[in-house]
Amino acid sequence: MGYFSIFLTGVGLSMDAFAVSICKGLGMKSFRVRSALIPGLYFGVFQALMPLLGYLLGAQFKEYIQAFDHWIAFVLLGVIGANMIREALKGDEACPVSPEENELSFKVMAPLAVATSIDALAVGITFAFLKVKIVPAILMIGVTTFTLSCIGVKIGNVFGMKFKKKAELAGGVILILIGLRILLDHLGVI
Template sequence: MSLIELFILAVGLSMDAFAVSICKGLSLPSLKPRHAAITGLYFGGFQALMPLIGYLLGTQFQQFITNVDHWIAFVLLVFIGVNMIRESRSEPEELNCQFSPAAMLPLAVATSIDALAVGVTFAFLSVDIVPAVSFIGVITFCLSAVGVAIGHRFGARYKSRAELAGGIVLALMGCKILLEHLGLLAF
């Protein structure tokens, strides 16, 4: 996987966290740098951790499913992408302005579940996992921190667009993996 592909994937994965960060920013009466840092650390940390866990799981089962790994990657990425697109069209959920572990941990886990599945596909694609998860974590940290500021400043109008864009990116990455494997697309 090239650096540009990894960057696009990282941005796509971080869109859920970005959208939730915007909502967290909306709920703030006043914005402080620690709000952006806490949000970035939780979301970036979990976006890095979950693909690592998925990768470790995927490497355990890789030999059993090598013949269909491209189909698994395709299905997982398209499923996640379509789900994000669907969520972008639903009613927004209310978020409170708490930044405690009890408030942030469930959000961080919820926004990074898709990254777990991507980690499984990384195992099938033989991606160098440490740089990949580090890159995903840093990109998510940055976008989440910026999302809090954007939410505080501009409001909810970007949340659904961020989820829609992220969903489209993930679905397209899944299609690209399948088309490359089938020999219909060469990069």
């Protein structure tokens, strides 16, 4: 898996955090850089830590499932991507962040960061099977998520919910395509 594919994976994974960041921006009366940096840091750090945890777990079992690891990567990325697409098409425009949850305290941000990064744990498992260099991968995912989350806060503050569904839909499609590419590459089709 090359760096461009890892970057696209980071973009796909960051779409949940991006959507929540848009909601954070919606609840702000005025935009402040600090108010964008806090969600960016929480989401970026957790999006980097979860693939690392998944990688460490996957490395423990790699030798037992090496013969079909490409199928596992394909299924995991496909399921995550399909779920993101389903959520985007569901028709519910409400933000996952209620006004009372719009504060930026640890007790509010940490659970949101964990919830938006669970998918990254599964991706980390696939990284172990694909022998991805984990340090550059998690740095790229973390920085990508940090950047997109900060941008999401600003977009939410300025434009509202207009981009939330499109971002989730794009993230799901990206993850499915990367999973398909991994499978086809391993099968020798591409």
